[in-house]
Amino acid sequence: MAWVTAQEMRALEARAFSSGVDPGALMDRAGIGIARHLLAHFPTPGHAVAYLGKGNNAGDAIVVLEQLFAHGWSIDFRASHPQEAWSELTQQRFQRLHSALSNPCPSASRPGPLLLLDGLLGIGAHGEIREPLLSLSREMQHLRETDGAIVAAIDLPSGLDSDQGIPSKGAVIADLTLTVGVPKKGLHADSANDSVGRLFLVPLSELRPPADRHPIWSFPSTHPCRLPPRPHSFHKGDAGRVAVLAGSVHFSGAATLCATGALRGGAGLVTLFLDPDNPAQPPPEIMTRRIGSRIEAAFSARADARVLGPGLGELTPPQAQTLLRHLSDDSVPLVLDADALNLIAATTSLDLLAPHHLITPHPGEFARLAPDLAQLPRLEAARRFTQRHPCHLLLKGTRTLICQPGGELHINPTGHAGMATGGQGDVLAGVCGALAAAGHSLADAAILAAWLCGRAAERAITYGSESEQSCSASDTLHHLGGAFLDWKQVRR
Ligand SMILES: NC(=O)C1=CN([C@@H]2O[C@H](COP(=O)(O)OP(=O)(O)OC[C@H]3O[C@@H](n4cnc5c(N)ncnc54)[C@H](O)[C@@H]3O)[C@@H](O)[C@H]2O)[C@@H](O)CC1
Structure with a gap:
């Protein structure tokens, strides 16, 4: 709208x-x-x-x-x-x-x-x-x-x-x-x-x-994406496969939250690629592979979308090289978050960003990617970034923005200040990956994921017993089902 x-x-x-x-x-x-x-x-x-x-x-x-x-x-x-x-x-x-x-x-x-x-x-x-x-x-x-x-x-x-x-x-x-x-x-x-x-x-x-005027607010009553019922003969392959490369020894929770976000975001099969010494214990529905060469494995896995970065930590120079090489070769829809973005910023590899990439920085990560844009009004900064780099951008923060290559801008209205807590971004990246794997365009995946996660956090307060202070990323995961219903039934 x-x-x-x-x-x-x-x-x-x-x-x-x-x-x-x-x-x-x-x-x-x-x-x-x-x-x-x-x-x-x-x-x-x-x-x-x-x-x-x-x-x-x-x-x-x-x-x-x-x-x-x-x-x-x-x-x-x-x-x-x-x-x-x-x-x-x-x-x-x-x-x-x-x-x-x-x-x-x-x-x-x-x-x-x-x-x-x-x-x-x-x-x-x-x-x-x-x-x-x-x-x-x-x-x-x-x-x-x-x-x-x-x-x-x-x-x-x-x-x-x-x-x-x-x-x-x-x-x-x-x-x-x-x-x-x-x-x-x-x-x-x-x-x-x-x-x-x-x-x-x-x-x-x-x-x-008036039509054709940006930015556009994404409300379920006006956004064309409707999430129709799944056919009765639907199977897990139809729901989409997501490969998640996330987590490290010191950030094991990020991997679990991101992979669970993909699961609760509707993916049929989620595979999480971890280092062998990562103590993460993801839910049993998530296929977990603990191998030394996890970057290669994550990129060679059969997947409809990949999610890279939450809690990845600092990579060794050979690992960083491997990841950047795969980034330039791979054509599967890819969600890039957190440490994957820090790596791109640190190695000035922004030229690798392409239309099949959705990057999901918070304001600090965005400032590292584009220091010259960080002081601009957010809408302007997002528009200029995607004009410069032809990828999809989801800029987190109050009023999460979604910008398509070339500058078409959407504003997310959902969420609250209780979401200012660690782990919410990991969940969001996972949900983006699930929706992309389900066949939504990256723009729609980002618009829907931002709306759903914000709405789920609202439900944690309205229908759960949480407050702005107590609301956590796990509460967002827990209430995603209700948020999906709200979108489908054009509520809120
Ligand atoms: N049938 C309609 O006309 C509809 C009206 N709508 C509602 O009507 C609103 C507009 O109504 P109005 O045009 O009556 O305007 P407002 O309801 O905004 O009020 C204007 C009044 O406030 C006073 N005023 C203006 N600026 C002031 C200020 N800075 N400090 C103190 N007083 C001030 C003016 O003297 C004037 O009497 C919309 O925003 C919307 O909420 C909607 O319900 C849609 C349908």
Whole structure:
């Protein structure tokens, strides 16, 4: 899904309204869509408070309150202005909510979250966020920091410039943002990341986004890759074979996490090539070969995709030469991560990178590969890198980026700060390998793997009992199944 400026969004809305779409009905669909995401993200009913400005963004928030109330949530609101100052549609939605409140839902237990809905400002905002909205934004911030409240911004966080993505002083800091119709341009700026949090799209068929505009957000509702059911006669060879060259004496866990990532990512057969003295004990489903000449063995193994690098450690000069030689000769789709990338950087072998390679650096590894690009905004850095080196790039970090040779860019919306822990990248590399082995293009494999791993880590908190602090790479592995289901059923 591409993006629009606030002005373009207004033009899309105007076009829809002039073709007969009812503005009130559109607002209801937006609010219902937002609530659907929230109800799935927070399965246990809690207490929701809507923070209302006087524009239509507040109208969306009231529709959301109405929906949450109908699903057993207790609700409340904080308004910046008296009702007479609200937009007509917002006033109408409030009257409707009022009638619903006089007929309360019987559910009384609300052990779920304290959810603050930011309906102060949407695309009608101009300039910095001002009083009386500013004080309400600060109140939300205070509750978030001291009471564990979760802030959900409607359309965009209030006080964030919708085109430039620059937050003004006192702007809302959201844990999640539910953008309506089409993502607003400012949401993908590096400067917006901490204000926006996890981004969800609430598609509205009446509002058609411009095509061919990059970067593209990868949402299951808009990405063409669908993961159809496997034919009943499917066998493990059809699912794909992955050869993993990973791990070393001091980094044995990386090998296990990566190979298990390939297994849980759907590969039919996973072979892990280890040094004889590597103490790793991968799950029994993984075929483990412990041999001295493991580099040659990994490259000569029958495989639909190979994954190289997690925890590989420093290679001896002859080993490094062998690996680089195979890299230039091999034509199987190849995922290169961690120490494989460090080797390429250290030996300035970037000319070996080719379109059948997917490299998955974190920001530190990227800086070693391209020191001159590391200070640029991430989108720009990724685009320039793939214009220079014709490989696929998955640049990890907040808002993982996927860039194809030539510069087509995708942004991943899933994941959270709890993923900032060792081993998540090893799992991701394995999942990339499995999806490539299953026959997906490297771009789709990278887009899907980033989405699935981020979504699995979200599920570890939402459906498991983990927190941002306790979430580990093993939790991501554990929740991959649910993440696959979410993608297939076009949820989240
Ligand atoms: N039917 C519709 O028109 C739809 C509207 N939608 C929602 O409506 C929103 C846009 O609504 P509006 O155009 O009413 O605009 P807003 O809801 O953004 O509010 C504009 C109001 O805020 C005040 N304001 C502007 N900048 C301010 C600042 N910096 N500090 C304090 N106050 C400020 C303005 O005086 C104006 O009264 C979208 O973002 C979206 O959430 C969506 O539901 C889609 C359908």
